Amino acid sequence: MGSSATEGNTERIDDRDALSDWLADASNDGKIVRTRLRSSERVIARVTDGIYRAPASALREVISNAWDADATKVTIHTDAPRFERLFVRDNGIGMSYDTLSWLLHSIGGSAKRTRQGQRMGIADPVNADRSPSGRLLIGKIGIGLFSVSQLSQHFRIITKVKGNDFRLEAHVLLNTFSEDQNDLDDSEVEEFVSGEVAIHRIGTDDLEAHGTDIILDDIKPRVREILRSADRWTAIAEREAALERGDRESAAAIRDMAPRYHGGWIRNVHQGEEGPDLLDIEPKLPWGVDTPVDARMGALVEAVEGEFSRTNRPNLADTLDTYLHTLWTLALSAPVSYVDKHPFDLTSEDNVRLFWLSNEQRGQAIELDLTKNITIRQACMEQAPGAPTLQDGLPELGDSFQVEFDGVELKHPVRYSFHPTGVRGLETSLMFVGKYSPDLASTIDPMASGGRLDLEGYLFWNGRVVPKENNGVLIRVRGSSGESFRSDFFDYQISEQTRLRQITSELFVLKGLDAALNIDRESFNYSHPHFQLVNLWLHRALRQLTNRHKGITHTAREKRKSTAAAAQQDLVNTHAEEVWNSRRGDDAPPDVTIASTKDEAQTAREQGGTAIVQPSRAGISGATATQKVQTAASALLTVLDAYGLLGDLDYDDQQRLVEDILKIFEDDL
C-alpha cells in the first residue's frame, strides 16, 4: 500500500511493510520517519488505565522482553530518589526493522511463539516456543512493552542487531485516553491510532554491538510520587512540624513510620535555581559502597529478616520504602536465581525434612531421606517414585541472566532458613516437593483441553515466614511470575489459618497454564482447565502437608511431654535423696520398689528393701501419669523413712499411709 507522505523533511509511513522497507534502506541513514502506533483501542486503553498496578509490573515486562531477546545482562538505572528518569539496557539480539515495524503496528498481537516470530528471528526456527538460544519465551500477548506507558507518556527505544551497520532510535509519544472508551463492545474494537512514533536510522561502524535501550525521560508525576514514597515522608514531616508547634493531638493522629531502609528523600526536587537538590533525608541502605553487587540482595534480605528481633512478623511495607520494595518485587518476579540457593538444592544441613507429594486424590506425602548430605534434587531422583528429575533451577543451557538495578544484582528474595515458633514448635522446617504432568489426552475428563500441563512445585513449612509477604503461593509460568505471593492459596477453603501462615510455596509451570494468565500476567482466568488442574493439585498438596504436619507435631508434643515429665521426676527423686542425706548422712538410701503385685512387693521386702504395691487410683491413665504416681510414691517412702516414720508401721499401714497422702495431691498427679 505504501501510504507515505512527506511532512517537511520527514516522511510519514503508516503501512507496516512500507515502514519496514524504509528502515531497511541504507540511503535513509541519518533520516527520520514518522508513523502511528496501531493496536486495538481496548488493548492500549487497558494498558494505560492501569492493568499493571505497580511500577514494578511495567519493569517486569521490560525485563521479560530482555530475557526473550536472549540478553545475558540487563541494567536498570533510576535517578533515585528523584525518579524523573529511568533507563534500561540489555545486551540481547535487538530489533530488526521488521521486528520494530511489527512491534509498533501490532500492539496486542505478539509475533513471539508464532511462525512470524520465527521468520523475524525472535523465536527458535525449529521450536517457536523458545528464543533463538533456546529459552522458554515469556512474551505472548504483545502489550508488555507498552506497559511502560503506565510510567511515562513518551519513551525512546534504541536498538541494534549484531552485524548491522545501523541502529534504530524510536521516539514514542502516546495519546491519552478518555475513560469511557472502555465501554466499547467487541464489534467496535478496530485498529486504533494510539500514539505517534518518530524513528531515526543512524549509521554506525560498530557491527558487533547489539541490544536494546528503553529510556523514560519524563516519568509521570503520580508515578514519581509513588516511587518517592512521598505520602509517607510528607506525613512524617507534618508530624514533626506538629510536634514543634506543640500540637500533640495532630502529631498523634499521624501514624506513618519512617521505613527502616530507604533510598532517601528530597522534598523539593528542582526547587532551587541556585544549585543541586539537597537531600532532606539521607538514604539508608542495608549495604555499603564496598558490598559487591551480587551480595547486595542478600544484604537486603538479611536486613528484612533482621527485623525479627524487633517485631513478631516483619513485613516489607514497614521495613522498606516504595523504591526498595519495588526492587524486591522485581527480584521476586524476574527470571533470576535465588539469593542463597534454589529450594531444590537444599540439603539436610539446611535443617529441613523432605516429603514427596502424591498426585492421587487421597494420596499422602512420603518422607524421603535427606541425610548423607544430598540435595533435594538428588533425594527425589533416588527415592521418589518414578525417579523424577526436578528441572527448575537447573542452569538453562549453561548461560546466565543477570539483572542489575541501581547497582544491585536481583535475586529471588526467598531464603529457606528455619525460624522456630518457640520452645514448643518443631525443630526443623518441612519441605514438600512434587511434580505433576497430567495425561490430558487419555482422560475422559471434560476439562481435558488446553494442551499439555507440566509443573513442579514445593510447599515449604517454616515456623515463621519472614517477611510476612513471602507467605502464600507464587505461580511462575516459564520462570516469570506476578508480583506477589497469594496468601489465600487461591481460595483454599479449609480453616488451617495458623498452618497456612507458615507456608511459602512456588509452583514452577514448565508447560501450559499461560493461556490461563490474564492480560496483566498476574491473575488467572479461573475457569481455564489448566488453572483448575493447578489449583486442585495445590489444594491436594496443602492437604498432604497439613496431615503430615499434624502427625509430626503430635509426635513431637508427646515426646516433649514425656521428657518434661522425666525431668520433673528427676527433681522429685533428687529432693527425696537430699532429705535422706540431710537426715541420715552417709547411710545408703533405701532401695524402694513400687511393685505391681503384692507378691512382688513381698519379695522386695524380703531382700531388705522398702516396697508397696503401685497405688491403684481412679482417674489415672496413661504411661506418663502412672510414672508420676510411682515417682511420688517412691519419693514419699524415702522421705518418711528418712524421718524414721516407717519402722513402726506394718506393711498394710505403710501402703495406706502412702495412698492417703497421695490422695491429697491427686489433682497434681
Ligand SMILES: Nc1ncnc2c1ncn2[C@@H]1O[C@H](COP(=O)(O)OP(=O)(O)O)[C@@H](O)[C@H]1O
Ligand atoms: N528488549 C527487547 N529486545 C528485543 N526485542 C524486543 C525487546 N522488547 C520488545 N521487543 C520486541 O517487541 C515485541 C513486543 O514486546 P511486548 O509488547 O512485550 O510483547 P511480547 O513480549 O508479548 O511479544 C516483542 O515481541 C519483541 O519482538
Ligand SMILES: [Mg+2]
Ligand atoms: Mg513482552
